[in-house]
Amino acid sequence: MSQKNAIRIVLFGLGFLTLGFQVLLMRGFLVTCYGNEMVIGILLAIWMLLTGFGSWVGRFSRFTLLHHPALMLLLVIPGIWPAPALFLLNFLKAVMIPAGSMAGLEDVFIWGAIVQAPFCLCTGFLFTVLSTLPGTGNPSASYAWESGGSIVACLAVNFIFLGWFDLFTGALLLSVLWFLTVSVSMSLRRGWIQPGVVLAFAAVYLLTIFRAGLAEQSENLLFPDQKVVSDRVTPYGRISVTRSGDQFNFYENGLLLFSSGNTINSEEAVHPAMVQRPDPLKVLMISGGFSGALTEVMKYHPGQVDYLELNPELIRVVAQFTSQIKSENIRTIRADARRFLIHSPEQYDVVIVNLPSPATLQINRYFTAEFFEEAYRHMTPNGVIALFLPTASDYISSRAADLNSVICRTLKHRFRNVLIIPLEKNVVLASDSALTLDIPGKIRSLGIQTSWVNPDYLDISQLRERSGYLEKNLQPTGKLNRDFDPVAVHYQLAWWLGYFSFKPLVAIALYTLLFLILAFSQNRLTTGMFTGGFTLASIEIILILAYQALFGYLFSMIGAIIVIFMAGLTIGSWLGPFLATRWIERRSVIRSKVDPEAEVRENSLNGFNPALRQLYFRIQIVLAVFSMVIPVFLLFIRNIAGFTIGSHLLTGLLCLFPAFLIGLEYHLSVTIPQDRINRAVSGSYSADLFGSAMGAFTTGVILIPLAGVNASCVLLGILNLAGAWILYNGRRK
């Protein structure tokens, strides 16, 4: 086999390994850092920055052979890192912050850098080196092979690994596949001596990891003084069950969902809403029912309770460790509630949205005007909806007031009456009919047996006083929380940042400095890759958010969206040489008819192929226009949401098209400069990653929560226009 094919196999494996490990590591980080979008945005940004830097350093390599001993050593490093990295993450948490406490932003930065650096620097470096080894062929084909590996990893990890294995087993499996890939590609070139060494090393490594019991030790570090009785990684999140004393504790992604025997939470989730309509025919409960809330609902003898839970694994483990109420009237439905409501004909008297406050874009979907509209359509005329926000009964800070205000305002936009009740959490009720604050009085008159929500603990005069205090501090006017303008996420993030000594100006300064350094270190060609990477990462986030808002969360579809993006990149870079050649031919024919000397003049001025530069320029313009019209497409999809095949097809095209353009752009950016190939590859690939890093963070954490989807799309358009302008006017580096 030629070196070219051997390298392509390794590149495919590299794509598989990097994406696979990224998915597993992010799951690990979610648990360790109780991740929200800001944490994940930071971590992904660090990942791509480090990989980009590794790729950039690759320009200085002098490797010419795949089987060079030093290169072999470098190929081994990414294979040994995944499992120890997962352990290291929990170890760092155990030694650096107090037991059970939340990781601060600085912790996330430090851990993210330490845990990801060896892997990302190495894989970034390897990509440049492998793409530019003599005989590799067209570097855009290398990009396509690497992306191809990522596509397969995305499918394999999300649909096989996460369902069948825990994180450690998944990480070890990735290592095994990587070592096999490296060995096979080497054996095809140089016999079995070097591959044998690699495989022997892999065997010793795996044995060491198993003997060290890293998985068990890691769990113990994560849940100090608790016995882990179940730990499963599911596509929807990692579910851990621990036992402390006589109590079982259920965690999802490291966040405590509930502990057995905790009546306060379950009673507060149910009774404030149920006493408003004490003879309900139908009740809808979204999540959180197994903590005991369903038992509380059944005290009102409803005709039917539809209980929606997204994660089937959660249903299974809760049933395994706790005794659950059994009733023919309870219908447990494994589905995303927004997706369910689109197709359901049911009408409910009480809707209980038993979810945490809107810390992520995904949870925020249940706090938006659009969801309230959908819920309203499924409520009887006297129906009541309940949801829960962070408490502020002793004191309401401006941050908490903003969050509570925007949700109450959004509810008031649809419902005539909104009531906020300060208990352990703030219970927010909304209905078109009258609502009463006298929850304890109603409980007593109905004869419902409770241990917390009753007149013994809740005094009506104090409830009135504290509810009035809250009402007084809420802002009646201002923005509404919408699917595409999720302002509540911004308020929730600001509230969360209040936990730490967060210095906004320092953060803004650091972010701006990093952005400027990365943006201005690009030349006119890689600027396009930078803005392109930024745009693609941003569009990916926007479309995933839009899909969830329009159609509901469906794990397989989110995976499909990511795969389509990668497929677009692969196709674009794969077809790049063909399309570029066709473009040159077509343009040459036209130009030679008009002015045969023009091309010679431009080449002598710029050193760039003017036809390709023009194509590059036009791609930038198309990306700019495309970014700006995304809101129009989304509006169109929303209006044809009933026609699911058409809307899904259009969503798929929206994902494929920009990714295709970026793939094509990558080909152009490594082809246009008549420069050393490794400089071109490292410059373009690192620019793509730097742009993606900034895009993922900026759009997910800053732009969408602050400005909404529409404004974000316009800003993306402007960014690409700037990229085009620099390409046209900038100085060649």
Add this chain to the structure above:
Amino acid sequence: MSNPISKRQFFGYLMAAACAAAGGLHSFKTYANKFIFMEPSGNPGPGIPGRYSKESPYYVVTPKGVQCKICPNNCILREGLESICRTHVVKDQKLYTIAYGNPCSVHVDPIEKKPLFHYLPATLSFSIATAGCNFACLNCQNWEISQRSPTETENTELFPRQVVEQAVKSGCKSIAYTYSEPIAFYEYTFDTARLARARGIKNLLISNGYINEKPLRDLALYLDAANINLKSFSDDIYARLNGGSLQPVLQTLKILKELGVWLEITNLVVPSWTDKPDMIAEMCAWLMNNGFADTPLHFSRFHPLYKLTGLPYTPLSILEKARDIALKAGIRFVYIGNVPGTPAENTYCPKCKKTVIERRGFNISQNNLKNAACKFCNTPIAGVWQ
């Protein structure tokens, strides 16, 4: 095609932009705080004594700066610096409190919520707090006020005289200095307590007990009851979980008892931090050896809050075990808190073991006290009952 920009020109532009950015930083900060980070504005900043300031009586001027002598943090401050509790600043070599007459939290609560079970049961307490605390507990339920300065919170104006008037008007028998940490707003507490005493209103200190001897003795002259949160019985845990130390708190308990202030103790049982039976036994032994057998002890259930959201609720079995340890050690009145409906909220006669006071939440459903004694066996039940 336009002329390319040279590197020199680019850095020139960058410098100019940096200067412009620096010039506009102040206005940007105002914008960022108001519209992006939602910081409230209002009170004068640290170091600017104003309407809600008063010179503190407890400080010394040292060559290193002005040293606050209210609590064992003993902060040494210079102008522009804030004390650890965020409520004291220095101006012209004098120490000022900036937490005076500007509470951020004012409510009426049942006294059992403090918790005080043996002091004027079933009465209401006018409860106030300003921002600030001399601890930084990782599990603070009121972190939005305790870990803030009064310059950062939305406050109401309520000077000591007005506090007393409001307490009388709302039918409260007592004023509770609570929620955040009254030692951080010591001067406000002191002045209010003195006025309240003159009007026959009782004063309740709900505190971490982290205070120096002199200010404590001065304040205790006006205190009627206190609930001191004995957070653990380990210096190391005090340092890592709360940012304090154990000995000053123990000293506070002794002094309050010596001065005749009715005292109850709360111990929050935090899983993996303060739930070790050995440590609880050691704490109970110390209490017994120092004459606290009749001091009610509340073991409180931990809820995952603030930064300690990675821990579960305290299992009921652990709380019951802690209660058993305390009872076996000889402490007579041991309660479990934050667990609704538990029989461990009731007061049992230490001799005949019958229920003297049956509590349902913050209400008393059965009272078998007669002349401050068990009506079944006439054993005196320690407390201030009327």
